[in-house]
Amino acid sequence: MTTAPVDLKHTAPFVADWTALDGQLNGAQPGFVKALRRAGIERFQALGFPTPRQEAWRLTNVAPIAGTAFHRPAAAPAGIGPEDIRPYVYDGCARLVFLDGHFAPALSDMAGLPAGVTASSLADAIRAQPALVEAHLARHAGLDHPFVALNTAFVRDGAFVHVPRGTVVETPILVLFATTAAAAPTVTYPRLLVVAEAASQATVIEAYAGLAERAYLTCPVTEVVVGAGAVVDHYKVQKESVAAYHVATQQIHQDRDSTFDSHAVLTGGGLVRNDVRTVLDGEGGHCTLNGLYVVTGAQHVDNQMLVEHARPHCTSFELYKGILDGRSRSVFNGRIHVHPGAQKTDAVQANRNLILSAHAIAHSNPQLEIFADDVRCTHGSTVGELDDDAVFYLRSRGIGADAARSILTYAFASDIVDRIKVPAVRTDLAAFLFDRLPRGEVVREAV
Amino acid sequence: MTHSEPLLEIHDLHAGIDGTPILKGVDLTVMPGEVHAIMGPNGSGKSTLAQVLAGREEYAVTGGTVRYRGEDLLEMEPEIRAREGVFLAFQYPVEIPGVSNTYFLKAALNAIRKHRGEKELDAVAFLNLIKAKMKLVKMDESLVKRTLNEGFSGGEKKRNEIFHMAVLEPRLAILDETDSGLDIDALRVVADGVNALRAPDRGFVVITHYQRLLEYIVPDVVHVLVDGRIVRSGGKELALELEAQGYGWAEDQSADALAAPGRERTTA
Ligand SMILES: Nc1ncnc2c1ncn2[C@@H]1O[C@H](COP(=O)(O)OP(=O)(O)O)[C@@H](O)[C@H]1O
Numbered sequence: 199m200t201t202a203p204v205d206l207k208h209t210a211p212f213v214a215d216w217t218a219l220d221g222q223l224n225g226a227q228p229g230f231v232k233a234l235r236r237a238g239i240e241r242f243q244a245l246g247f248p249t250p251r252q253e254a255w256r257l258t259n260v261a262p263i264a265g266t267a268f269h270r271p272a273a274a275p276a277g278i279g280p281e282d283i284r285p286y287v288y289d290g291c292a293r294l295v296f297l298d299g300h301f302a303p304a305l306s307d308m309a310g311l312p313a314g315v316t317a318s319s320l321a322d323a324i325r326a327q328p329a330l331v332e333a334h335l336a337r338h339a340g341l342d343h344p345f346v347a348l349n350t351a352f353v354r355d356g357a358f359v360h361v362p363r364g365t366v367v368e369t370p371i372l373v374l375f376a377t378t379a380a381a382a383p384t385v386t387y388p389r390l391l392v393v394a395e396a397a398s399q400a401t402v403i404e405a406y407a408g409l410a411e412r413a414y415l416t417c418p419v420t421e422v423v424v425g426a427g428a429v430v431d432h433y434k435v436q437k438e439s440v441a442a443y444h445v446a447t448q449q450i451h452q453d454r455d456s457t458f459d460s461h462a463v464l465t466g467g468g469l470v471r472n473d474v475r476t477v478l479d480g481e482g483g484h485c486t487l488n489g490l491y492v493v494t495g496a497q498h499v500d501n502q503m504l505v506e507h508a509r510p511h512c513t514s515f516e517l518y519k520g521i522l523d524g525r526s527r528s529v530f531n532g533r534i535h536v537h538p539g540a541q542k543t544d545a546v547q548a549n550r551n552l553i554l555s556a557h558a559i560a561h562s563n564p565q566l567e568i569f570a571d572d573v574r575c576t577h578g579s580t581v582g583e584l585d586d587d588a589v590f591y592l593r594s595r596g597i598g599a600d601a602a603r604s605i606l607t608y609a610f611a612s613d614i615v616d617r618i619k620v621p622a623v624r625t626d627l628a629a630f631l632f633d634r635l636p637r638g639e640v641v642r643e644a645v
Numbered sequence: 646m647t648h649s650e651p652l653l654e655i656h657d658l659h660a661g662i663d664g665t666p667i668l669k670g671v672d673l674t675v676m677p678g679e680v681h682a683i684m685g686p687n688g689s690g691k692s693t694l695a696q697v698l699a700g701r702e703e704y705a706v707t708g709g710t711v712r713y714r715g716e717d718l719l720e721m722e723p724e725i726r727a728r729e730g731v732f733l734a735f736q737y738p739v740e741i742p743g744v745s746n747t748y749f750l751k752a753a754l755n756a757i758r759k760h761r762g763e764k765e766l767d768a769v770a771f772l773n774l775i776k777a778k779m780k781l782v783k784m785d786e787s788l789v790k791r792t793l794n795e796g797f798s799g800g801e802k803k804r805n806e807i808f809h810m811a812v813l814e815p816r817l818a819i820l821d822e823t824d825s826g827l828d829i830d831a832l833r834v835v836a837d838g839v840n841a842l843r844a845p846d847r848g849f850v851v852i853t854h855y856q857r858l859l860e861y862i863v864p865d866v867v868h869v870l871v872d873g874r875i876v877r878s879g880g881k882e883l884a885l886e887l888e889a890q891g892y893g894w895a896e897d898q899s900a901d902a903l904a905a906p907g908r909e910r911t912t913a
């Protein structure tokens with residue numbers, strides 16, 4: 199087969215949009231950002247959109263994305279107030295809000311953060327602390343991923359969180375990227391950069407919301423840099439419109455003795471892809487990657503996990519659970535790569551899927567690549583239905599059939615729910631499940 | 646309800662699974678206030694009978710009738726049977742991770758109360774109730790608070806079944822080998838739980854392997870189930886006889902089981 203002509207890669211509209219933006223920015227950005235954007239678009243143009251012939255995209259076809267003419271909103275929409283975003287924000291958090299990719303200062307509130315901590319728009323940070331941003335931005339999320347390249351090509355704004363050495367931030371920081379109701383399909387390229395210096399501590403909640411049930415594309419890239427001995431609690435709450443495309447990459451870099459705990463709650467989106475990659479790049483690091491996807495109808499959610507154990511004595515724990523109803527599809531690919539010399543690695547991975555409908559399908563694939571000899575790696579994946587014996591047991595005590603099934607479904611998810619440390623996020627997920635499950639009012643009482 | 650109306654009336658019940666017959670014509674009548682013991686060798690169909698009465702859909706009922714307080718029990722969904730007062734203590738209680746023993750029981754009790762037109766219990770009233778019941782069956786508070794049967798020992802599971810029974814206060818309780826695998830202390834707890842619930846309007850079907858339990862729960866009638874049929878019924882001395890002689894004779898009899906009357910007793 200010969201190389202596909204460029205136009206078959208569907209990159210042309212994106213390149214044209216890039217050229218328009220580049221002319222518009224016309225020197226407004228520092229040279230390093232300009233260089234990143236250029237590298238991004240060149241790489242994207244060379245790679246094109248992935249096809250199912252590529253192993254990593256075998257079960258997730260992004261042709262509908264490549265085939266849609268997206269429009270990038272030029273400014274934040276008018277008329278969006280606090281009530282509109284209320285369902286997506288959490289009490290007790292500082293917050294940065296972005297509407298259609300643009301920072302919305304009026305909806306944001308950074309009060310109460312300790313001195314020295316930065317939580318601002320990325321554009322502001324690039325102006326105020328260019329050297330700090332340059333030291334980290336796009337240093338971790340590699341451009342070999344076409345959607346990372348695409349996001350990087352459009353780096354302009356986003357969120358920046360910086361916690362100086364030794365500083366503990368008690369207040370969780372919420373970063374909300376909301377897409378409003380434009381008539382034509384829109385695209386946003388959210389960018390989140392979190393830098394937690396040595397011995398610091400912070401909680402960051404990354405949230406995505408669709409304010410209307412429309413088709414649009416969200417293409418985020420998150421980079422989290424966890425310094426030596428630092429502790430970062432990370433949440434991703436994805437509540438996109440069920441008509442939306444969400445193709446995200448989350449790249450974590452961990453220094454020695456650092457802890458990164460992440461919980462993903464994925465309930466929205468029509469076509470969802472998350473690449474979650476962590477590099478344990480210092481001895482004694484630990485990461486937890488937990489997730490729950492709850493999908494129905496024609497939703498498709500694909501989680502591609504990569505934990506790289508690059509140094510000895512690191513531990514990683516992954517538990518992703520899925521609840522699939524309707525004709526939904528899930529893909530879980532759990533790659534663990536243990537580098538030569540990463541002795542005493544302890545990696546645990548599990549993916550458990552509960553299928554509620556005869557038409558839903560869950561794909562689960564552990565992928566262990568171990569190049570050190572003194573390691574412990576365990577993995578397990580299951581795809582199953584509700585246990586008839588358990589359903590009957592509950593019914594025999596007077597619980598109705600629907601309620602019994604719902605109680606057991608909730609119970610399946612409960613260990614993920616219970617591990618969420620931010621009360622508002624935990625309560626929000628529980629409320630979602632009570633609302634989604636038939637006879638949720640009985641479940642609420644029974645768990 | 647008058648005392649002359651049976652609590653449970655099983656007539657010529659046939660049931661099986663995947664086309665294999667297991668129950669081959671069971672007759673059994675339980676009057677309010679009575680305790681019936683069912684004994685029989687392994688595989689004779691005791692659990693099948695219990696599960697069919699509780700409404701397990703896996704078993705196909707191929708013939709006969711079951712009336713509960715005059716109504717067709719087989720027509721009712723399992724949860725409706727429970728709400729109408731039928732309780733089954735499982736031979737093998739199911740472990741259900743993620744479901745709290747207490748909260749689940751509250752939901753179950755309130756579903757039953759609602760069905761009966763009674764007011765649902767609030768958290769405080771429920772807590773007071775279960776405290777009293779915990780004492781009754783000597784349940785440890787830690788077990789009550791734990792996840793439903795998860796990590797419970799065999800004995801703890803059985804005790805938890807009796808705890809559920811005590812809280813739900815059924816009209817007809819079916820205990821499927823609740824005594825198996827229990828030490829004497831746990832056995833006493835189970836028996837005390839049953840005895841405390843004995844009442845003129847309540848009936849019990851106690852399935853057991855061992856005569857020992859019947860020293861503590863004195864039955865009105867003992868039945869012997871062999872190969873899907875009740876081959877003998879009698880007073881509590883029948884249990885002693887079985888213990889002494891084993892089921893050999895009963896199994897011989899099952900060949901010409903038609904000669905063995907399912908109900909040779911008369912009920913007052
Ligand atoms: N779910 C089932 N599937 C297949 N066979 C069953 C099932 N339940 C019971 N049986 C069969 O029916 C017979 C009676 O079983 P059971 O009612 O459990 O006996 P008991 O409780 O008296 O030991 C046995 O031969 C058993 O193997």
Ligand SMILES: [Mg+2]
Pocket residue numbers: 691692693736821822
């Ligand atoms: Mg049995």
